[in-house]
Amino acid sequence: xxxxxxxxxxxxxxxxxxxxxxxxxxxxxxxxxxxxxxxxxxxxxxxxxxxxxxxxxxxxxxxxxxxxxxxxxxxxxxxxxxxxxxxxxxxxxxxxxxxxxxxxxxxxxxxxxxxxxxxxxxxxxxxxxxxxxxxxxxxxxxxxxxxxxxxxxxxxxxxxxxxxxxxxxxxxxxxxxxxxxxxxxxxxxxxxxxxxxxxxxxxxxxxxxxxxxxxxxxxxxxxxxxxxxxxxxxxxxxxxxxxxxxxxxxxxxxxxxxxxxxxxxxxxxxxxxxxxxxxxxxxxxxxxxxxxxxxxxxxxxxxxxxxxxxxxxxxxxxxxxxxxxxxxxxxxxxxxxxxxx
Numbered sequence: 104x105x106x107x108x109x110x111x112x113x114x115x116x117x118x119x120x121x122x123x124x125x126x127x128x129x130x131x132x133x134x135x136x137x138x139x140x141x142x143x144x145x146x147x148x149x150x151x152x153x154x155x156x157x158x159x160x161x162x163x164x165x166x167x168x169x170x171x172x173x174x175x176x177x178x179x180x181x182x183x184x185x186x187x188x189x190x191x192x193x194x195x196x197x198x199x200x201x202x203x204x205x206x207x208x209x210x211x212x213x214x215x216x217x218x219x220x221x222x223x224x225x226x227x228x229x230x231x232x233x234x235x236x237x238x239x240x241x242x243x244x245x246x247x248x249x250x251x252x253x254x255x256x257x258x259x260x261x262x263x264x265x266x267x268x269x270x271x272x273x274x275x276x277x278x279x280x281x282x283x284x285x286x287x288x289x290x291x292x293x294x295x296x297x298x299x300x301x302x303x304x305x306x307x308x309x310x311x312x313x314x315x316x317x318x319x320x321x322x323x324x325x326x327x328x329x330x331x332x333x334x335x336x337x338x339x340x341x342x343x344x345x346x347x348x349x350x351x352x353x354x355x356x357x358x359x360x361x362x363x364x365x366x367x368x369x370x371x372x373x374x375x376x377x378x379x380x381x382x383x384x385x386x387x388x389x390x391x392x393x394x395x396x397x398x399x400x401x402x403x404x405x406x407x408x409x410x411x412x413x414x415x416x417x418x419x420x421x422x423x424x425x426x427x428x429x430x431x432x433x434x435x436x437x438x439x440x441x442x443x444x
Contacts, residue, residue: 214239216442220247223438231427236347237439240354240410240417246443251344254331255423258399260406261339262296263349264332265305266367268320269293270359284308297370297397309334327352346408346421354410354417368410371395378429379407380420383436388413392440396420407432415444 220235234255237247245251269289272278280290285307287295292304309316317334324332327349331342352358353368372395381394396409405428408421420439422432 214244214246217247217249220439220442221249223442224249224435227431227434227438228424228427229431231431232425233427233435234343234421234423235435235439236343236419236421237443238347238351238419239443240351240419243351243355246418247439248344251347251421252331252342253423254340254342255406255425256401256404257332257339257341258401258404258406259300259302260346260397260399260408260423261332261334261341262300262305263346263397263408264320264324264329264334264341265308266293266297267327267349267358268316268323269308270363270367271323273363274360293367294370297367298374300374300376300398309336324349327358343408343421343423346406346423347419350408350410350419350421354419368395371397371409374398376400379405379432380409380411380422380436382429383433384411384413384440386433387437387440388444405429405432407436411436411440413440413444418443 216237220237224233224235234250234253235247236245236249236251238244239246269278269292273280273289278289280288280293282289284292285304287304292301292307295301296304309320312319314336317336321332321334324334324345329341329345329348331340332345333340349358353364356364358364359367372393374397376398377394377396379398380396384392384394391414393412394409395412396407398408399406403426404424406421406423408419411418411420420436422435424432
């Protein structure tokens with residue numbers, strides 16, 4: 104290896120060994136190890152000493168430039184670096200960069216009760232599959248998310264999206280609440296669909312225009328941000344996250360008119376299947392809380408999604424299960440209430 108860092112080969116001029124001549128003109132040496140001997144022949148001892156000191160100084164300066172400057176500029180493998188896409192901090196180690204054991208602070212970290220909720224709910228649901236989403240309706244922030252984006256067969260919870268579609272048709276002037284649907288008024292259809300979980304009215308709504316209603320309601324749900332919701336004549340699917348989303352929009356007033364939202368929420372308060380979230384919240388809150396919810400039950404699927412109003416604030420609870428029971432959903436609702444209140 105040459106002093107300039109090359110390994111030999113290439114340019115003949117730079118690869119040729121250095122030849123140093125004595126004062127008499129005779130060629131001597133040529134290897135780097137002979138420099139001091141050659142210099143002693145060419146110059147007085149004082150000059151040789153100065154040259155040696157100069158070489159030492161230059162070597163020290165080179166060492167500083169190689170080690171200190173990269174550390175000061177944050178380059179190389181040393182120092183802390185930000186991982187911009189995660190908000191975490193990286194710390195240097197012998198094996199390169201590793202993530203810090205303590206993540207960078209999150210704006211929502213203090214509100215995230217997901218771990219506590221899962222610790223409370225796992226024993227309640229046992230071997231059953233479940234998903235939960237809880238939203239603080241004061242600001243729309245997520246409080247609990249447990250498999251919230253997992254897609255389930257929706258059972259009758261899809262009727263919340265049909266109700267939104269009906270509201271949209273009335274608001275746009277396409278229909279009125281007195282328009283006929285399935286042998287009754289649209290308002291009467293909405294009422295029995297929510298209060299009694301009737302199936303004929305939503306089916307009539309979805310079968311309109313040669314069954315285009317399925318695609319229409321799916322598109323309307325997606326426009327809200329409910330990306331896990333799909334309506335098809337053979338199957339209807341949604342997520343706990345999507346159910347919490349439409350409840351949030353109903354409560355916060357970002358869909359429909361004020362009168363229409365109040366009508367739908369009042370119907371949800373009157374719906375007759377109240378063994379899930381309503382029973383669970385009532386067991387710990389009594390008459391100080393109200394629940395406006397929509398249930399769904401089909402085969403092994405039992406779901407409940409509702410707006411829970413408490414003395415401390417309002418929340419959207421969405422609980423989806425497979426292989427569970429209404430008693431378990433009630434217990435889970437009580438546990439969630441205790442966490443958020």
